Amino acid sequence: MTGPGDLDSASSEPLHPAAREVLLAALDRGYADPRRLHRPGREARLLLDNARDATAQALGVRPDEVTFTPSGTHAVHLGLLGLVRGSRRGDVVVHPAVEHSAVRHAVAWGARAREVGVTGDGRVRGDELTQAAASPEVGVVALQTANHEVGTVQPVGRLALPDDVPLFTDACASMGRLPLPEGWSAAAGSAHKWGGPAGVGVLLVRKRARWRNPFPGDDRVDERSTGFENVPGVLAAAAALQAVVAEREEVGARQHALVDVVRRRVGAEVPDVEVVGDPDHRLPHLVTFSCLYVDGEALVTELDRRGLGIASGSACTASTLTPSHVLEAMGVLTHGNVRLSLHRDTTRADVDAFCDALPGVVAEIRSRVGM
Amino acid sequence: MSERAALELDCTTMPCPMPVIELARHLGEVEVGQLLAVVALDPAAAVDVPAWCRMKGQEYVRAEVTDDGRPRYVVRRLD
Structure with a gap:
């Protein structure tokens, strides 16, 4: 439990009570390889599918648009760089200077950055951003749903971007707390910021988005993910997300x-x-x-x-x-x-x-x- | 040739927030309308000196570089 003086939930929220029982039960029921056809494997697969369905429902997206990752940071890297890789235009990412370091590091690693300014309140200068996005070498726009340090909500879904420039939104600070905006092609969230366990990120990729895996692939249940699925973790994260959205x-x-x-x-x-x-x-x-x-x-x-x-x-x-x-x-x-x-x-x-x-x-x- | 500062504070090695504190301490030593400069390697000074000017009603004039390459921030005393 948190003490009354812990005033740093934005760094990490303790496990939501709704997730605790789910996590404990799933540790016993969801240990097996969800790709195996034997009974324990089918059990793990059922829990994984349940987690995906519950997450999709809580966020208002399709289940096949949901990928679980080992962290919010990894979801940001995958989501953003996958759009860059899928782009028919250039490899420049236009983003405001106030994006989370996960976005900035991803761009530094696998794209080229064009930073645009913000107002004194931390809101992106929308006209600067749309103007920069029109350049032919721009492949992707990255714009957070809300800033993780100052809380300002960004105008995701309210910008007139070129049709072939997809938007990536880092929703780690807001997921569960605010409804997801419209107008993105890929998005990322982090379970420990809404009261799920650490070690669970959520990557959302729209059905029609041009997204290509920027990293080596794998042969798991979900083609966008790599590594053995953390079934207890994602089920607990989904339970916490449902509870947070309900309240x-x-x-x-x-x-x-x-x-x-x-x-x-x-x-x-x-x-x-x-x-x-x-x-x-x-x-x-x-x-x-x-x-x-x-x-x-x-x-x-x-x-x-x-x-x-x-x-x-x-x-x-x-x-x-x-x-x-x-x-x-x-x-x-x-x-x-x-x-x-x-x-x-x-x-x-x-x-x-x-x-x-x-x-x-x-x-x-x-x-x-x-x- | 730009206007010279009436007083220059050497805060080269001082950590944040000492350069801004020194600026506040010595503001009264220049006349209203005169320039006061602070030399500081502290990376926060580039943001905090203009922010201090805005909060305290002084004028942030410019950032420049000393002959030996250290950042110098110039402020005009307005009151």
Whole structure:
């Protein structure tokens, strides 16, 4: 179980209660090779097909459009690079500068990047993107459904792209929490971000999409996947996804209102703070802000000492010692950064406890440097 | 020839967020309308100096490179 002070669900959500029993049962029932024709094999195959059907239903897609992968990152790599490989145009991928590093790494490995700008809220400049996509060397547009650091929802499905330029959408931050948009040819999700187990990604490829496997193939149940199927994992992921979608209206509305409280209280009670991202058209559970003159690592450490777990995009908290490329592209303050994200059972009292503690923590860290 | 800074702060080796803190500390040492420059290798400074200007109502003038290749950020004191 999470403690009330764990405010980092966007990094990973604990296993949804609806998935726990399913996972335990499937560990015993779904161990066999789903390609074998004997009874245990047929049992595993049945569970795998159930997981695919349930996932398709929860997402509003066809079962044969669903592929399970070993991670969300792998689903991003497969989905995006498969569209590049299938393209009749060039190998350039147009994407906003705020895409997740999984997208940026995939492009660096197997395509050429053309980055387009974002507004101060982190939303892609749609006119720049559509203009760039018209170039004949462009094979694919990559646009996240919503930003993983600042929560801003992107205009997927509302852009006028050339007919032969498919769109890949990284839906890892939003899958289950928001309905999937229209207008994509391939999409990716990550189960541990909606309360499924780690080690399960979801790749969606539209029936009519020109997608070609960019990596070596295999002879598994699903021609787009490689390696032995994680049947217990995908079944638990599907159970969690169904549960999250069923409760999304209630949980999402509650989280949206709680994030409004954080945005309002932090902005009013901490001097020299910048609360960023779109205040309305955003993920329900996530908010990011930066505090002037504050060392991000000290902020994470001091909040953790008080039992409050948050993420940070500040340079000093990153292994690379460079600031978050998302905050950089938005042109907002990168130091003293906090990303707070709510769990499904986070309460108003939990949020208030954070907001009560923050001004003192920030003031104490500033006082160390005489500010 | 671009206008010279009245004061230049050497924050070459300082980690984030010290260059911005130094900027805030020394802003009062130049007259309103004068330029203040900070030299910093910290990669966050390229974003955080303009962001600081926006938040504190100062003017971000330009980024440039010193003769020996270090990034220098130039700010105009407006109040």
